[in-house]
Amino acid sequence: MILQSTTPDTFAFMVLGYAVILGTMALYILSIFLRDRRIDHETRLVEALETEEQNK
């Protein structure tokens, strides 16, 4: 490190770092989205069940 005249090429490490950050964030957002959608789906099922129950 000391008396180093040229800047080392660490571009690949930067790409890797940002891939990890953005990739993990994207995965996490996707997981929230998927869980949210499943709730939507199941809520509709329960609603259908409830109306069926009332019509009897």
Add this chain to the structure above:
Amino acid sequence: MFAIVWKDMAAELRSRELLGAMLVFALLVILIFNFALELSLRTMETVTAGVLWVTFTFAGTLGLNRSMSIEKDRGCLDGLLLAPVDRSALYFGKALGNLIFMFIVEAIVLPIFSMLYGVNLFNPMLLVVILLGSLGYVAVGTLLASMAVQARTRDVLLPILLFPIVLPIVVAAVKASNGILQGFAMAEIWPWLNIMIAYDVIFVAVAFMVFDYVVEE
């Protein structure tokens, strides 16, 4: 409060299952370390403190888990909760009981350890370190164990909950013990002692404040 300590002692005197298990376990840990690290006289000095504290930590977990499981299984906890005593007295009673068990195990392990490894561990400063370390460990351990035994996965849960939280006091205890055994100047040992004292004060106070919520039904 002392009634609870007394109850634990009396029960233990009759069955002797807790202390026996802790002691045998502690000795096994020491033996395994001996073979795993192939301790020679030269490397011994630097690792003794570490081996000692790992032994206490593991044996302590075993004891804590057992002592709280017994309460839970026999329904003693519910009985104690019905009794007209302050909840905090309950916490201090259990913690004191666990601390005494811990001290008994340590009192038996120390001379054996000294003999097996040829180091003299009966140094008053070292005893102070052991006192401070055990206090913080048991203060946190009693509280977390009473949570762990109420969960489904209780046998595996306690070490997972306990170890990351007690890490600072174990690190400080190992460093302080090591400094004392190697004969360092007190100026180098004090920072570790300060951490231990701070840890003890903070966690005894917090555990005391939140124990109500742990046993509440």
Add this chain to the structure above:
Amino acid sequence: MDPMPKTLKALSWLTGALLIAALYMVWIYAPREAVMGDVQRVFYFHVAVGWVGMLAFLATAAAGVIYLLRGELRWDRLALSSVEIGVVFILVNIVTGSIWARAVWGTWWTWDPRLVTATIMELIYVAYLMLRQGIDDPNRRARFGAVYGIFGFISVPITFLSIRLLRTIHPVVFGGESTVDGSFNMEPEMLQAFMFSLLTFTFVFVTLLWHRFRLQTRTEQLEQRKMSALSE
């Protein structure tokens, strides 16, 4: 079905825009650091991500205290949502730190106080999630979660102090001695990019927390409806 609140929608778009602006700042606007090269750019988001983790665990402890005082389950939902975000972000923080260390220190891992403390913190909150999994009664789960969240949050700074007594090699960004490998003086553009990243990720945290909290609330509402539908 409850539609997503307008404010949350707007906030999400704003956060997305801020994130893109932050990426521009750290990739293009900030100059390349002369000694370390491009990998230094990881630092902006590395710190910001760690900041989110700390905020998340602080929020968990705070929500735990409020829950214990008031006994309202929504504070527990907030605490759980926050822990999940914290665990994800501290993991990213550790991994990016490791990548940076490989480039600058030449090793993936050293037993430096900050690395160890971050790892212990991660373990504490993974333990938190395991504790919750083992308990079925919602009120007891909430109480234990709150207690453990408070314990964990108190022990982290002590862990840091105790390990720090062993010498550190992690660069100190502000007001530290810059003798260790990997320290650097920030150009004004770098400082701007850094501050902007912190601001952006504060927004990221609030937005994610809100979404996750909403998800938790809906999950629990659905559970209740299922139960009542079955019991009829």
